[in-house]
Amino acid sequence: MALHFHKMHGLGNDFVIVDGREQSVTMTPELARAIADRHRGVGCDQLILIGKSDKADVSMRIWNHDGGEVQSCGNASRCVVALTGAKTIETPAGVIEGSSAGSEVEVGIREPRFGWEDIPLSYAMDTSDLPLAWDGLKHGFAVNVGNPHVVFFVEDPAKVPLDVYGPRIENDPAFPERVNVHVAAVREDGIHMRSWERGAGLTLACGTGACAAAVAAIATKRATSPVAVHMPGGTLTISWKPGETVKMRGSATHVFEGDLDLEALK
Incomplete structure (x- = not known):
């Protein structure tokens, strides 16, 4: 066939x-x-x-x-x-x-969801500042934008060994449906990030991950909407206001x- x-x-x-x-x-x-x-x-x-x-x-x-x-x-x-x-x-x-x-x-x-049971997580915790750490990665921001994500704001995403941390966090029992993992930094020209996608590994870009990172940055007042999200594969423009859906534009x-x-x- x-x-x-x-x-x-x-x-x-x-x-x-x-x-x-x-x-x-x-x-x-x-x-x-x-x-x-x-x-x-x-x-x-x-x-x-x-x-x-x-x-x-x-x-x-x-x-x-x-x-x-x-x-x-x-x-x-x-x-x-x-x-x-x-x-x-x-x-x-x-x-x-x-x-x-x-x-x-x-x-x-879809409109982001922030409840611990919406991510989902295995038990109740603050999703805007996860009380969990994986060696140097801590203070994660968890959000569901149709699938589960955790975003870590770091000094330099390029220096984070995401091939090591990614699979550990993706399969951590805290995330019963596994999770997409992102490291991001907010700079003058927007958000710079790298992604480890559940079931796929390191990818050049992650659309919903870019949405998750933008939502996390806007919610924590690190950035304002719209914001450019730069990934190894290119750039997306993300727009979001609390209570609304997330809009993503790119090639x-x-x-x-x-x-x-x-x-x-x-």
Whole structure:
């Protein structure tokens, strides 16, 4: 069986996107993991399956590189808007809105949630200043923007061994659904950050992570809206006011499309 796909990326955060409206697809964690394999499959951070929806223009499901399904992905949302022209997308985290803005795409991510049970955390604690530490990383800010994030404001994100801290924090029992981990610094030109995504590892950019970092910086009065969030793969502009949804604007790039022989993955 041949599976038609599109390869896209948002600031280097790359996706294999399959349009299930045009072909019959039964996606499983095993198949998603095989397609995402950079040596034996197409290779990507996340596998995206577009489908029909009675609540929005299209629906979107997301599988991480490790085959685990997640609720939200900001960079992928922009890519789906760019690919399909959809104005609304139904995700497991709710319906989001999107629109093209010249060469960029803007999407609205759900209103942030800050309760410990919303992140979720294993027990009650102050999510704006977590009473937890992983060696030199402490005073984390936890927020859910459709998926769970913890942001650490540091002097220099480039000097943090995120490949060491990332998996430790992601899989810490304090986070029963695991967590995305970010280190960030607020400078004159905006927020500079690096990300460790649950189920994917180090990525060049994380859309919802950029939203989480911006929300954390604005909530703690380190920054004002809108704010530029700079990541190794590029820059997003994030806008947010308390009580409102988060808006994210940035590029969405189509690289190529093709047909994958699923038998070759076995």
